[in-house]
Amino acid sequence: MGISLGPNQYGKAEVRLVTVRRAGGVHHLRDLTVSSALRGDLSATHLTGDNSAVLATDTQKNTVYAFAKQQDVGEIEDFALRLGQHFVGTQEKITGARISVEEQEWDRITVDGAPHDHSFSRSGGERRTTTVTVYADRAWVVSGVDGLVVLKSTGSEFHGYPKDEYTTLVETDDRILATAVTARWRYEGFTGIDWAKSHREIRRTLLETFATKHSLSLQQTLYAMGEAVLQARPEVAEIRFSLPNKHHFLVDLSPFGLENHNEVFYAADRPYGLIEGTVVRDEAEEPGPAWTDAVL
Ligand SMILES: O=c1[nH]c(=O)c2[nH]c(=O)[nH]c2[nH]1
Structure with a gap:
């Protein structure tokens, strides 16, 4: 009876990322939950525990935070594309990446009829989502x-x-x-x-x-x-x-x-x-x- 490794992927699920961008005294808040899943020839780690192709999920999480610092997050689709292209472009054995991003909106609190600079209330349960799948240059x-x-x-x-x-x-x-x-x-x-x-x-x-x-x-x-x-x-x-x-x-x-x-x-x-x-x-x-x- 033959046994072999089937489809697999791995990554960090639900990285919670909040950014504050300051425009003068006015703060702009973003609240994202980011998941990464990498694919490629990962048979070595599954079969023998050889991790030489395994970009740690901890590193994937750190990359999310570092990217959020280095460039404005922008639209969630663009953020996910940048992350996916980075993982596929920099890790030899990683041929595919799936990045999912969920965005929770916050509303500015109104004080005396005016929007407050840095205080927010969570708006409902609605979330905007994206899942970007990257393979090579597609x-x-x-x-x-x-x-x-x-x-x-x-x-x-x-x-x-x-x-x-x-x-x-x-x-x-x-x-x-x-x-x-x-x-x-x-x-x-x-x-x-x-x-x-x-x-x-x-x-x-x-x-x-x-x-x-x-x-x-x-x-x-x-x-x-x-x-x-x-x-x-x-x-x-x-x-x-x-x-x-x-x-x-x-x-x-x-x-x-x-x-x-x-x-x-x-x-x-x-x-x-x-x-x-x-x-x-x-x-x-x-x-x-x-x-x-x-x-x-
Ligand atoms: O819009 C409906 N579709 C259904 O299939 C269904 N079935 C049911 O019990 N109520 C409804 N309502």
């Missing part, structure tokens, strides 16, 4: 949002589904629709893209479509959001969603002799429906290792 960029929580209190129906002996769900032509959007979009190419503008416009498109599309299912809303992004943003080849259906159930007030006209809901946190899907441009380039190549 790169693939997949960016996204996590935890973009949205709710509409009407403009959503759900009916026409199969009824079997286990069905209890009541059809509705007016319900709350709520979800926390996790979206990942794959860019065509990695040069000449205005990452900040693209992120801002995609986020706006997602929100506007969620708000305005009359929904017959969360699945239909998912597709509409993806289609709108691909129509508006030529730099995007494909977009994936993971949408938890944050159910809001009407509370039965009849025991109290009260009618509930879509006013009082129980917001359940689990279980939740989980609606996932991809919307893709027909003529899109092959994704390369942007989606694939995961070890686990």
Whole structure:
């Protein structure tokens, strides 16, 4: 029976990086979580413990901090590209790198109606994300949002589904629709893209479509959001969603002799429906290792 080493990668996960840039007395804060994963011929360390090709994960972490000092972090996509190209370009045995960056925003605190110079409050749970995969002189960029929580209190129906002996769900032509959007979009190419503008416009498109599309299912809303992004943003080849259906159930007030006209809901946190899907441009380039190549 033969046994051999399969796909593998290694790196430092979730390096917490906060930077403060001072512009006069006004401070600018960035809050990132950076993960690196390096690939290459790493059979020696796995088979014999020979670490001569293993750039320590501690060094990878230090590189993140040193790069943040040496050059303004800038857009997370550019920061990830610089890191990935550095690891692949400087380590002979490392042929690929995957760098993931998550950004948490902080809002300036308002004091007496004016934004404070150096005090912030954390804004919601939403994060901007990117994963950059570098091989030699090529790169693939997949960016996204996590935890973009949205709710509409009407403009959503759900009916026409199969009824079997286990069905209890009541059809509705007016319900709350709520979800926390996790979206990942794959860019065509990695040069000449205005990452900040693209992120801002995609986020706006997602929100506007969620708000305005009359929904017959969360699945239909998912597709509409993806289609709108691909129509508006030529730099995007494909977009994936993971949408938890944050159910809001009407509370039965009849025991109290009260009618509930879509006013009082129980917001359940689990279980939740989980609606996932991809919307893709027909003529899109092959994704390369942007989606694939995961070890686990
Ligand atoms: O938008 C929905 N999609 C479903 O697949 C589903 N299933 C369910 O119970 N409620 C809903 N809502």
